[in-house]
Amino acid sequence: MSAKVLLIDDDSDFRAAVKSLLEGHGYDVLEASSGHEGLRMVVEHKPDAILLDIMMETTVEGYGVTHSLRYLDEYIEFRHIPIFMVSSIEESPDERFPMSAEVEMIRPDRYLTKPLDIPELLRFLETAVGAAKSSMA
Amino acid sequence: MSEPATSETVVVIDDDYAMRLSCRKILMKMGLRVPTFEDGASGLEGVANWKPDMVVVDLKMPGISGMEVISRVHEIDPQIIIVVITGYAAIDTAVQAMKGGAYDFLPKPFSPDELRLIVNRGLERRRLALESQRHRIERTMVERRFVTFVSHQLRTPLVAIHQYLDVLKHLDETGDTPAGRREWIDRCLTRIEELQNLIADWLTLAKVEGGALYKERIKVDLSRIIPDILKTYQPMALDQNVSLEARLQENCLFVWGDRNCLSVLFDNLITNAIKYNRPGGTVTVSGTVSRGEVVVAVADTGVGIPEKYRPFLFDEFFRVRDEGAKKTPGTGLGLHISKRIVSEMGGTVDVDSEIGSGSTFWVRLPAWRESEEADGSQNDAGRETSTDCR
Numbered sequence: 001m002s003a004k005v006l007l008i009d010d011d012s013d014f015r016a017a018v019k020s021l022l023e024g025h026g027y028d029v030l031e032a033s034s035g036h037e038g039l040r041m042v043v044e045h046k047p048d049a050i051l052l053d054i055m056m057e058t059t060v061e062g063y064g065v066t067h068s069l070r071y072l073d074e075y076i077e078f079r080h081i082p083i084f085m086v087s088s089i090e091e092s093p094d095e096r097f098p099m100s101a102e103v104e105m106i107r108p109d110r111y112l113t114k115p116l117d118i119p120e121l122l123r124f125l126e127t128a129v130g131a132a133k134s135s136m137a
Numbered sequence: 138m139s140e141p142a143t144s145e146t147v148v149v150i151d152d153d154y155a156m157r158l159s160c161r162k163i164l165m166k167m168g169l170r171v172p173t174f175e176d177g178a179s180g181l182e183g184v185a186n187w188k189p190d191m192v193v194v195d196l197k198m199p200g201i202s203g204m205e206v207i208s209r210v211h212e213i214d215p216q217i218i219i220v221v222i223t224g225y226a227a228i229d230t231a232v233q234a235m236k237g238g239a240y241d242f243l244p245k246p247f248s249p250d251e252l253r254l255i256v257n258r259g260l261e262r263r264r265l266a267l268e269s270q271r272h273r274i275e276r277t278m279v280e281r282r283f284v285t286f287v288s289h290q291l292r293t294p295l296v297a298i299h300q301y302l303d304v305l306k307h308l309d310e311t312g313d314t315p316a317g318r319r320e321w322i323d324r325c326l327t328r329i330e331e332l333q334n335l336i337a338d339w340l341t342l343a344k345v346e347g348g349a350l351y352k353e354r355i356k357v358d359l360s361r362i363i364p365d366i367l368k369t370y371q372p373m374a375l376d377q378n379v380s381l382e383a384r385l386q387e388n389c390l391f392v393w394g395d396r397n398c399l400s401v402l403f404d405n406l407i408t409n410a411i412k413y414n415r416p417g418g419t420v421t422v423s424g425t426v427s428r429g430e431v432v433v434a435v436a437d438t439g440v441g442i443p444e445k446y447r448p449f450l451f452d453e454f455f456r457v458r459d460e461g462a463k464k465t466p467g468t469g470l471g472l473h474i475s476k477r478i479v480s481e482m483g484g485t486v487d488v489d490s491e492i493g494s495g496s497t498f499w500v501r502l503p504a505w506r507e508s509e510e511a512d513g514s515q516n517d518a519g520r521e522t523s524t525d526c527r
Contacts, residue, residue, distance in 0.1 A: 013301065
C-alpha cells in the first residue's frame, strides 16, 4: 500500500508541482488549501506524513495546525504523524516572529524552505514514513 | 498655507489679570481655545492637562520664573511653540529666552495685531512640525510594508514558478513527463503576469503616496473622463459578458484634481465591477452633484461582498479568500490605491453590498468651486454656491 502524504498549502500551483513529484515517486498525495481543511483531512485520511505551509498571510495558520495536532486531545491519535513545516523564508521562524512562549513550544519534525530541495525532501519523507511504518509493525 | 487644525489651543501664563483677559479675548476671536493661568506652577499643570499647541508666557513673574517655565514646558512636549512676553527694551532677556527654546518674543506694550501676528506664525510653524512628524512615521511604515511586500508578496509567485521548474527538471532526469506539463507552463506564465501586475500596482501606490502621480490640480469634468475609461474596458467587459452603462449628469461633475489620479481611481473601481460580476450582468456608473459634493456610484451585479470582509476591503493586499476556493485574482492593491487617491482629494469612498445582488461603491469628492484660488487652497468665505444640477 502506498504511503499517504497530505499537502497543506494555499498556493494551488505549489501543490500541483509537489503532488506530481511525489506521485511520480509512488506516494499517494492528498491536498488541502487551508488549515481547517487540512485538519479535517488528517482526521478523515490519517496520512503518513504532512507537508504544511506556514501560511503567513492568514496569521501563520500553519502553526495552528501543528499546535492542534500536537497538543489537543481530540487529535491524540494523530499526534505521531511527522510534520514538515514549509516556508519561503530562510531564517528559522524563531528569529523572525516574536512568538509567545506557547508558540515557541510548537515544533514540527522539520522546517523546510521553498522551493523544496527535491532529493532532500524525498530522503526526509522516506525516513519519516519508513520509521512510522516500522513503529506500527 | 497649511490647513488650520480644528480648535488649536494656546495657553496664556501671566500674573497680570488684565493681560490674561485681553489676550484671551483676542485669541478666542481667532477661534482658538485659550486656557489662562496666573503663575508658573498652575501654568505647567495646565500645559500637562491641555496639551496645547502653543504657550504664551510672561517672563517676569513671581514664583517659578518664565525661563524655567520654558524648559519645563519642553520637558512635557518639546514640540510646543513658546512665545515670551518681555518688558519694554528687555532684549537681553528675550535673547536668553530664545536660546532657552522660545520661538519668539513679544515686548510690552503690544497691540492686538502684534499678538495675532506672532500667534499665527507660531501656529503655522507648529502645523508644519506636526506634518513632518507624520511623514516620518509614515515613511517608517512604508519601509516596513515594502519589506513585507518583497519578502512575501513578490516571493510567493516566484516560489511557485521555481518549484514547477525544479520538478520539471527532476522528472526530466528520471525520464518522466508529468501529464500536466503544458498546463504548468501556462501557470508559470500566469504567475509571472501576476508578478508584473503586483510591481506595477506597487509603483502606482508609491507614486500616489509620494505625490508624484499628482502632477497638476485642474478642473476636471468627470462626465468626460469616466466614459473614456468605460470605452477602454469595453473589450474586457465583452469578454466577461458584462454590459457597461453610464448615467453621468452633464456639465456639473467638476472636481479639483489630477487627471491621472482620477483615472486610476475610477479605473480600479470599474475593472473590479467587471471582474466581480456575473455573465449577463451590468456595471452602472452614475454621477450627480449634491450639497457641494460630486457623488459617483459604481454598481455591479455580482455576488456581493460578505459582511465579514467589509472592514478589510480597502486594506493593502486584501483579497477575498473563501475556504477551499482559489484566491480571487488581482493584486489586492486596487481598492487601497483608490481609497488613497480619494483621501488625498479630501473625499470619501464607501461600499454598499447585498449578497446575491451586487455591490455599489460610492465615491464622494468635493465639488470644484469658483471661489478656489489658483494654488488650490480652498477659500471658505462661507458662501453657499448652488451646485445642484438642474
